[in-house]
Amino acid sequence: MAAEAKQSGYEGRYVQGFQFYLKHSGEHKAILRFIDSVLPGEFERIGAGKSNLDVLGVGSGAGEMDTQMLSIFKSTFPAVPLTADIVEPSTELTEEFKASVAKTPNLQKIPFVWHTMTSGKYEKQVRGKGDMKRFDFIHMIQMLYYVDDYAGALKFFHSLLKNNSKLLIVHEAANSGWDILWKTFRKELCTKSISDYLSAGDIEVHLKSLGLKYEKHAIPNTIDITDCFTQGSELGELLLDFMTEQDHFHSSLTPELRAGILDLLRNKCSTEKDGRILFDCTLSSILVYA
Template sequence: MVSVIMATEEKQAGYGGRYAQGFQLYVKLSQEHKAILQCLDYVLTGEEFERIGAGKSHLHVLGVGSGAGEIDTHVLSVLHSSFPDVPIAVDVVEPSTELTEQFKALLATMPQLQKMPFAWHTMSCAEYQKKVQDDGETKQFDLIHMVQMLYYVDDYAGTIKFFHSLLKKDGKLLIVHEGANTGWDILWKTYRKELCSKTISDYLSAGDIKVHLKSLGLQYVERIIPNTLDITDCFVQGSEAGELLLDFMTEQDHFHRSLTPELRAGILDLLRNKCSTVKDGRVLFDCSLSCIVISACSVCL
């Protein structure tokens, strides 16, 4: 469910143990990062984004929940290629010290980005918001991106409204999140009570995010990122890969030990018959995403 393992707010996402193993297996099998990056290539080089750098003497980018920086560095590389003569400054909000160090190590391998000044904010999204408001900071950004991080905030509308308020004229807020009516959406809303009991206390999809955007009067465009995950091993008794995937997908520590037989049977039935399609005997889970680009201007309600 989460493409970048990240600890935010008071809720700490599991970074380690079986959760991390399951996450790595999920990323490998679903190729989610590849799907996201391909979409970002299309979006960031489109006509709408040309206005971000038009006539600008410099650009300022904010990554929220940047994790180990795989997405951030790609975004910055695309922007650098699109506006090679425009200096780019970067702010990063990421509460995990370990992931921040991995981000810095990744930067060290990318000479084209090393001249960019980085401001590191090792704090949660809520802490950053409080800091900005308490300090009365006026820093604004041409691009703010939030990839798979809204699960861990308590006030969805308030968080979106705050970061939208930090945009410059012609700036863009880019949100990548799990799509509406996908396998994730069906699974976690059907079993909301049973699954939303640990790191995530509630579940929202891109459909829910769009409801908040409309209530805030914000203009946006959406692009669907089709993607599937082969979960056939989840139905093979004794499969370690299947168990790891189930652990990650349901945020359990050993799916078959943690849940009752009735609950396990219900989840497996839902995964096969409601969340997936079967092709050539393989069960393909719908893990499509949504890329939502929000304009700095708002509409009148």
């Protein structure tokens, strides 16, 4: 499913599929629209009266979302010192993020600390030091799929919040196409980097069990998957590989399983408009209070 990077690696055919998905789904644009419409007001409330601000990005990838959020923070509180800690296991993506910062004038004076590691290793490192830096804003965008103990991760990162701060989680929505696909074929698909599938609905259940207050926003989005049903389409095969986390969808899975997945994608996960098949990849944004 869509994620900034697989915590176990970001390479090969998965990367091609991921980049194709981002280009054609417009997912980043959808998330950026949410950031621009909702977060400025949140940041004003979070930063009011504070003498410094500290932000933590977990699974930030190449930093497309981070640079926008940090820019908003910086423009909202231009005189307040701002720091950014970034947790991202991919060296390649971290270098892309650094290059992006170097091209963004209002971010160049922000002190960045780069943690090129998984969120699990970051947690272990922080606990080992015994000196927990706390943050005014933490975001985890499309990254919880690749965490072994997501409940533990949520509890840990929430514990790093300062007073009057927020934890932002962006994840695939309950009852979205992703949710239907991966829960229907959980046994067959959860065999590689994803050992179990969870939706934003599952995350909400856990937040409630912890007694945490949160608010939710829908981020509607679709992707045209018509090519997935066109025999011999390389783009369709690449997209199917990414959506099911296979190296080669048509050669990796049995004919019966392929047929079942394609039928589900077309009839349960998508809508048809003007002869095109549009997969529902709606996201949920969850803002968790400190």
